Amino acid sequence: MSEDSKVQWDAFYNDPKDDIVFVSNDKIHFRASSWLMKRHSQFIKDMLDFPGKGNISDAHIDLEAPAHIVRHFIALCYTTGPFHMELKETKVSQIIVICEKLQCSQLIQRVLGDLVRFVDYDPVESFIFAAEYRHVELAKAAIALFPEDPKVPFSPVLDISVGTAITVLNYAPGRRFQARSIRNIAFFQDISEQSRYNRTTKPLITSICTPTLP
Numbered sequence: 001m002s003e004d005s006k007v008q009w010d011a012f013y014n015d016p017k018d019d020i021v022f023v024s025n026d027k028i029h030f031r032a033s034s035w036l037m038k039r040h041s042q043f044i045k046d047m048l049d050f051p052g053k054g055n056i057s058d059a060h061i062d063l064e065a066p067a068h069i070v071r072h073f074i075a076l077c078y079t080t081g082p083f084h085m086e087l088k089e090t091k092v093s094q095i096i097v098i099c100e101k102l103q104c105s106q107l108i109q110r111v112l113g114d115l116v117r118f119v120d121y122d123p124v125e126s127f128i129f130a131a132e133y134r135h136v137e138l139a140k141a142a143i144a145l146f147p148e149d150p151k152v153p154f155s156p157v158l159d160i161s162v163g164t165a166i167t168v169l170n171y172a173p174g175r176r177f178q179a180r181s182i183r184n185i186a187f188f189q190d191i192s193e194q195s196r197y198n199r200t201t202k203p204l205i206t207s208i209c210t211p212t213l214p
Contacts, residue, residue, distance in 0.1 A: 013074050021060045028067035040077050042103035065094045073098045116141050
C-alpha cells in the first residue's frame with residue numbers, strides 16, 4: 001500500500017491539480033490552488049516565490065485547527081463576497097489564527113466584517129476581536145449592545161500598567177480583556193469620535209479612551 005493511499009483526504013477539497021496541501025490537526029488533508037492561495041497569503045506567496053524552494057507539491061502545511069475549521073478557511077479563500085459564518089457555530093478565533101499564521105490580513109477583515117451581522121450572539125467577544133484588529137464597524141455594533149447598567153455584566157476597568165497596557169473590560173466572573181499595546185487606545189478614541197450612540201455608551205467609550213494614572 002502506497003504512503004499516499006493511507007492519507008485521508010477531504011471529500012471536497014481534493015483536486016489532484018491543486019498543489020498546496022493543508023493538514024488539519026485531526027489529520028485530514030486538503031488540496032488548494034497555489035495560484036489562488038498566494039493571492040491571499042503572504043506566507044504562501046513568499047514560499048512559492050523563494051528561489052530554490054523545490055517542488056511545492058511535496059510541502060504540507062500543518063494547521064492547528066480541526067478539519068471543519070480548515071474547510072471554512074479554504075472556502076473563505078475561494079469566495080469573493082461576504083463570508084456567511086455563524087458566530088455560535090464556528091470558532092472564529094481558530095480561523096483568525098490560521099489567517100495570522102499564513103499572513104492573510106485582508107481575510108481577517110472580511111471575517112470581522114461579516115461578524116457584524118451576528119454581533120448580538122456575543123457582543124463582548126465581538127468587541128475583543130474588533131479591538132484587536134482595529135475594526136471600527138464591528139466595535140461600534142458591539143458597544144451598542146452593551147447593557148446600560150455598567151455593573152451587570154459589563155463595566156470598564158481603567159488599569160494602566162507600564163504605560164503600554166490597559167485593561168478595558170471586566171466581564172462576568174474572572175473574565176478580563178487587556179489591550180496589547182498603546183495603539184489600542186487610539187483605536188478606542190477613533191470609535192468615540194465616530195460614535196452616534198447615546199445614554200451610557202458614549203460616556204463608556206470616553207472613559208476607556210481617557211484613562212488617568214493613579
